[in-house]
Amino acid sequence: EAGVTQSPTHLIKTRGQQATLRCSPISGHTSVYWYQQALGLGLQFLLWYDEGEERNRGNFPPRFSGRQFPNYSSELNVNALELEDSALYLCASSLIRDFSYNSPLHFGNGTRLTVT
Amino acid sequence: EDQVTQSPEALRLQEGESSSLNCSYTVSGLRGLFWYRQDPGKGPEFLFTLYSAGEEKEKERLKATLTKKESFLHITAPKPEDSATYLCAVQARGYAGGTSYGKLTFGQGTILTVHP
Numbered sequence: 001e002a003g004v005t006q007s008p009t010h011l012i013k014t015r016g017q018q019a020t021l022r023c024s025p026i027s028g029h030t031s032v033y034w035y036q037q038a039l040g041l042g043l044q045f046l047l048w049y050d051e052g053e054e055r056n057r058g059n060f061p062p063r064f065s066g067r068q069f070p071n072y073s074s075e076l077n078v079n080a081l082e083l084e085d086s087a088l089y090l091c092a093s094s095l096i097r098d099f100s101y102n103s104p105l106h107f108g109n110g111t112r113l114t115v116t
Numbered sequence: 117e118d119q120v121t122q123s124p125e126a127l128r129l130q131e132g133e134s135s136s137l138n139c140s141y142t143v144s145g146l147r148g149l150f151w152y153r154q155d156p157g158k159g160p161e162f163l164f165t166l167y168s169a170g171e172e173k174e175k176e177r178l179k180a181t182l183t184k185k186e187s188f189l190h191i192t193a194p195k196p197e198d199s200a201t202y203l204c205a206v207q208a209r210g211y212a213g214g215t216s217y218g219k220l221t222f223g224q225g226t227i228l229t230v231h232p
Contacts, residue, residue: 004159033218043160043203043222056217090159104150105220107159 004108006091012114013081021076021111025093032074038087081115118143122223129230137189137226139204147207149187154201194230201225
């Protein structure tokens with residue numbers, strides 16, 4: 001069974017540009033979550049999509065946005081990039097909306113975004 | 117606000133030297149406590165979920181325990197391949213529209229290095 005896949009693996013952008021990150025969940029998983037892992041800050045919750053709808057978002061500015069497609073894949077967009085947006089962006093998926101013991105979050109290997 | 121604190125930040129062990137990692141948490145109603153392992157350049161890999169005080173889970177050389185305020189990850193006779201960052205996260209009892217809904221709050225992690 002293929003795991004969560006993310007693309008691209010690395011992305012280098014200039015301050016002020018836009019970045020688009022993509023995620024394909026595990027087959028059969030309908031919920032997709034985005035986390036930011038910046039150096040020294042740990043994993044911070046960004047966004048959660050389920051059945052095409054945004055269900056919750058973390059404490060991030062509106063320039064962080066995304067969407068979920070009918071095939072449950074997801075896209076994270078970051079507009080007006082700032083230097084502090086440099087981080088590893090992790091996508092995770094779960095089988096059910098209220099993930100639990102029977103369906104924990106499974107993470108991809110992330111997209112390393114560097115803003116210069 | 118949900119908070120997770122892990123200690124120590126870094127731990128160096130000799131092969132075979134058992135030890136424990138600590139995860140202290142504050143959450144408004146615990147839905148679940150999760151342990152993940154993260155290798156350099158990879159996404160977190162799910163290890164355990166614990167739900168109630170007194171619960172224990174084991175996997176190979178790892179054993180996780182839970183009290184009302186903290187969780188421990190015990191490592192028995194570790195091997196060099198156990199070297200990784202171990203992450204603890206909590207899921208609060210959330211409701212649709214609430215800030216905790218579908219969200220994991222992570223600690224900063226403990227970097228474990230096991231020397232041969």
